[in-house]
Amino acid sequence: MKDSEHLIRLAAVFAGGLLFFVVIRSFFVPSSFGLYGHYRADAIKDVAALQVVHAGHEACEGCHSDVADLKNKGKHAHVNCEACHGPQGQHANDPMSVKPPLPDPAKLCVTCHEANAAKPRSFPQIVAKDHAGDVACNTCHVPHNPRIGDAPAPAHSEVKK
Amino acid sequence: MITRRKMLMLTGAAALAWDSVLAGTPENAPNYRMTDHWWGMLIDITKCIGCGNCVRACAKENNVPEGFFRTWVERYEVPDWEIQDPRVDSPNGGKDGFPPSKSGTTVKSFFVPKLCNHCADSPCVQVCPVGATFVSPDGVVLVDEKYCLGCRYCIQACPYGCRFLHPERETAQKCTLCYHRITKGLTTACCEECPTGARQLADLKNPADPIHEFLRTHSVQILKPQMATGSKGFYYGLDGSVR
The missing domain is CATH 3.30.70.20 (Alpha-Beta Plaits)
Known part of the structure; x- marks a missing residue:
């Protein structure tokens, strides 16, 4: 009789320990942990909730359909707006107060079109210095439809803006 | 007693309930269901011009600290037959573009955009x-x-x-594949800014995604297939020298 008492005490200590563990665990382990695997499922929501910086070309085309139409007729049809104009999420959210700056063609065009041996041969490339000297690209080319003759030559007011 | 009418109504309700069970609980966007997608990316080496737009776009979209990269572009230069010993450079991850190569056209050279391959067995x-x-x-x-x-x-x-x-x-x-964008129906920032379409976000669970037609009809590789990582970064036009 006395011997079994020892076992009961031991069992009580274990039960108490287990209860303590379960209580602490439920307190510290987030409820979403283990929902899909060995991780906190709510972390997916955290990542998904981050701020969108690039608006996406669909958002641009909603208002700037005239530019989109011009662009879609030319060689730059597959170049999305933000590839040249940079991220415009803020402008898309608040078009009136956030005005995007006009890109500088002197820096912008050569980003893609300056000749480099590693570029695919079929990609149109120029050595800017030999091609036009210091003349700005948009003196002759309309950036949204760049092949000469495909679009009306840029008006001077447009170039200077 | 269950009448035929009641039975039909019940099956309809059960089908709806089962649908939401399959959908999983966290709804990131009202119409986004995680179980409907399996994301990857197609990278077309033959279209990459090394402009660095993707690197800049990624840095701005994800607030990547200067000097670190979630995506970057490497330039490979392979002298003739020495494909085990390519010269690789990536100045500032290709963020500022690439200077003209010293070897010019005397070697085979091309750009390789890199990012997380979102391995299935990572x-x-x-x-x-x-x-x-x-x-x-x-x-x-x-x-x-x-x-x-x-x-x-x-x-x-x-x-x-x-x-x-x-x-x-x-x-x-690391690259999140712009999870905050793709769950809202947008493409990734790098794909959005890529001017040549060298990068294409791919939803492998969407039968209408053009990736399936492309994978069927082209020779496509993944990086380091011997690692058995289940990589979902599919490279078209990848040279054997790329590591």
Whole structure:
């Protein structure tokens, strides 16, 4: 009789320990942990909730359909707006107060079109210095439809803006 | 007594309930269901011009600290037959473009954009001791910033070198495949800014995605297939010298 008492005490200590563990665990382990695997499922929501910086070309085309139409007729049809104009999420959210700056063609065009041996041969490339000297690209080319003759030559007011 | 009418109504309700069971609980966007997607990316080497738009777009979209990269572009130069010994450079990750190569056209040269391959059997996920990195149900390898200890195991485990320790937050960071964008129906920032279409976000569970037609009709490779990582970064036009 006395011997079994020892076992009961031991069992009580274990039960108490287990209860303590379960209580602490439920307190510290987030409820979403283990929902899909060995991780906190709510972390997916955290990542998904981050701020969108690039608006996406669909958002641009909603208002700037005239530019989109011009662009879609030319060689730059597959170049999305933000590839040249940079991220415009803020402008898309608040078009009136956030005005995007006009890109500088002197820096912008050569980003893609300056000749480099590693570029695919079929990609149109120029050595800017030999091609036009210091003349700005948009003196002759309309950036949204760049092949000469495909679009009306840029008006001077447009170039200077 | 269940009449035929009641039975039909019940089956309809059960079908609706089962649909929401399949959908999983976390709804990131009202119409986004994780179980409907399995994300990857197609990279067309033959279209990459090394402009660095993707690197800049990624840095702005994800606030990537200067000197660290979630995506970057490498330039390979392979002298003739020495394909085991290519010259590789990536000045500032290709963020500022590439200077003219010294060898010019005397060697084979091309650009290789790199990013997390969102492996289905990812080594980085397997080594994390605290469950801070995982493959989401839609196939994106993500990091739980609240759980990450900054132990760097995953950084060493990634065979593609896609992870880094954020210098201020001291947590592991990596490409999220712009998870905050793709769950809203947008494409990734790098794909949005890529001027040549060298990068294409691919939803492998969407039968209408053009990726399926492309994979059927082209010779496509993944990086380091011998690692059996289940990589979902599909490269078209990849040279054998690329590591």
